[in-house]
Amino acid sequence: MNKVLKINCPIKLNITLFVASKRPNGYHNLFSIFLKKNATEVLTINSTSCNMLMDVLSIKNAIICGENLVTKSLKLARGKMNELPYFDITLEKFYPTGSGIGAGSGNAAAVLDFLHTNFGVNFSMTELSTLGADIPFLTQSAPLAFVKGIGEIIEPLESTIALPALLLFPDWQINTALAYKEIDEINANKQVSDEFYVSRSLEIVSLLKANKHVGLLPNDFWHVARNHHNEYDLLAREAEETSALAYGLSGSGSCFFALYDSFGTACTAQSTFNKFNFIKKRQVI
Numbered sequence: 001m002n003k004v005l006k007i008n009c010p011i012k013l014n015i016t017l018f019v020a021s022k023r024p025n026g027y028h029n030l031f032s033i034f035l036k037k038n039a040t041e042v043l044t045i046n047s048t049s050c051n052m053l054m055d056v057l058s059i060k061n062a063i064i065c066g067e068n069l070v071t072k073s074l075k076l077a078r079g080k081m082n083e084l085p086y087f088d089i090t091l092e093k094f095y096p097t098g099s100g101i102g103a104g105s106g107n108a109a110a111v112l113d114f115l116h117t118n119f120g121v122n123f124s125m126t127e128l129s130t131l132g133a134d135i136p137f138l139t140q141s142a143p144l145a146f147v148k149g150i151g152e153i154i155e156p157l158e159s160t161i162a163l164p165a166l167l168l169f170p171d172w173q174i175n176t177a178l179a180y181k182e183i184d185e186i187n188a189n190k191q192v193s194d195e196f197y198v199s200r201s202l203e204i205v206s207l208l209k210a211n212k213h214v215g216l217l218p219n220d221f222w223h224v225a226r227n228h229h230n231e232y233d234l235l236a237r238e239a240e241e242t243s244a245l246a247y248g249l250s251g252s253g254s255c256f257f258a259l260y261d262s263f264g265t266a267c268t269a270q271s272t273f274n275k276f277n278f279i280k281k282r283q284v285i
Contacts, residue, residue, distance in 0.1 A: 004045070004046055005114070006044050006045075007042065007043045007044075007113075008039065008040075008042055009041040009042065009043060009106035009109065010039055010109060010138050011036075011037050011039040011138075012034045012035060012036055012037070012101060012102045012106075012134055012137060012250075013250045013257055014032050014035075014100075015033035015161065015201070015208070016032055016033045016197075016217060016219065017030065017031075017218070017221065018031040018192075018218065018220055019180070019183050019221075020192075020197065022184060023150075027150045028180065029149060030148065031148055031194065032147045032148075033144070033145070033146060033147070033201045033204070033205055034134075034144070034147045035144055035160070036137070036142070037165060037285050038285070039103070039106060039285060040094040040095070040283070041095065041106065041107060042092045043070070043090070043091055043110050043114075044089065045087055045088075045089050045114060046088040046089070055088075056087070056089065057071055057089045057090075057091065058088075058089070060091065060093060061093045062093035068107070069104045069105060069108035069131060069135075070107050070111050072108065072131055073111045073112050073131060074115075077112070077121045084115070091107055094283075095255075095281075096169050096254075097173070098176070098254060099251075099253070099254055099255040100221075100249065100250040100251030100252050100255050101250045101257075102132075102134035102135075102138060102251065105132045105135045108131055108135050109138035109139045112128070112139050116139075123139075125152040125154065129149075129150050129151045133150055133151030135151070136152050137154055140154060142157070143160040144156070144157045144160040144205070145157055157205065161205065161209055161259070162209075163211070163245065163259040164260055164262065164263045164265075164266040164284055165258065165284070165285055166258045166259075166260065166269055166282065166283075166284050167255055167256075167282065167284075168235060168255065168273055168279050168282050169254070169280055170229070170231065170254050170279055170280065171278050171280045172254055174221075174228070174252055174254045179221055179224050179225070179253070180252075183220055186223075186224075187220075204217065204246075208245060208246060211261050213245050214246040215246065216236060216248055217246050217248035219249045221249055221251070222249050225249055225254070229254075231278055232249070235247070235273070238272060241272075242258070242260075242272055243260070243265065243269075244259060244260055244269065245260060246259045263284065266284045267284050270282055270284055
């Protein structure tokens with residue numbers, strides 16, 4: 001490998017997200033369409049000097065509490081291949097934590113792909129899903145896929161949704177554990193077939209591939225999020241007024257995103273959201 005390697009980390013957007021049954025171990029079965037986007041965060045990987053006996057991870061532009069998914073991924077790899085060299089890694093963050101776009105998972109996916117490509121380290125979908133539900137998809141080449149189970153069942157879809165996305169990051173986070181708890185209460189008496197989740201998801205994909213208007217994208221976390229932050233209603237109305245084809249929440253939030261028919265339209269729309277002072281960061285990708 002080259003001594004210094006820079007890798008762009010991917011993110012994902014949930015085009016649909018349905019929370020189905022809860023497993024005995026506490027995890028939930030999901031039905032979701034994942035869309036992969038090339039993003040802004042960058043990993044710089046150096047091979048460390050031969051006398052170093054540990055990986056070194058430096059993080060720019062963010063403070064991450066607890067163990068980072070990058071170091072967790074390296075530990076998983078070393079459990080499979082003891083002779084791996086140690087690495088000096090710099091992670092340049094851009095996205096806020098807890099935004100639901102899988103930025104941390106994208107960091108891990110970049111490391112895992114690097115280890116697979118350069119050292120032949122292989123991981124099963126189940127192993128990857130233990131790191132994070134978004135990681136199995138983000139390590140795959142498919143830009144668009146149906147994702148089921150806890151993220152380990154991936155069914156790639158033909159082509160992709162080639163629409164630019166406007167990402168809006170508010171100045172709050174959503175507690176994922178509490179959000180799931182509220183969804184469990186909502187779903188207690190819900191009776192929806194798995195076939196509905198599949199057919200509705202594929203219908204929306206077909207409409208977006210044809211550049212047709214969809215409006216609010218189905219995400220079971222949407223109503224939970226807006227119950228705590230009615231600002232999402234303002235963002236949804238603005239998305240409609242700026243001719244977004246579709247919009248909604250990614251994952252459990254807090255990122256709101258809107259899809260437009262062209263990059264120029266998305267950039268023009270971005271400026272109209274400047275009036276919302278609760279949006280701390282925005283990006284068109």
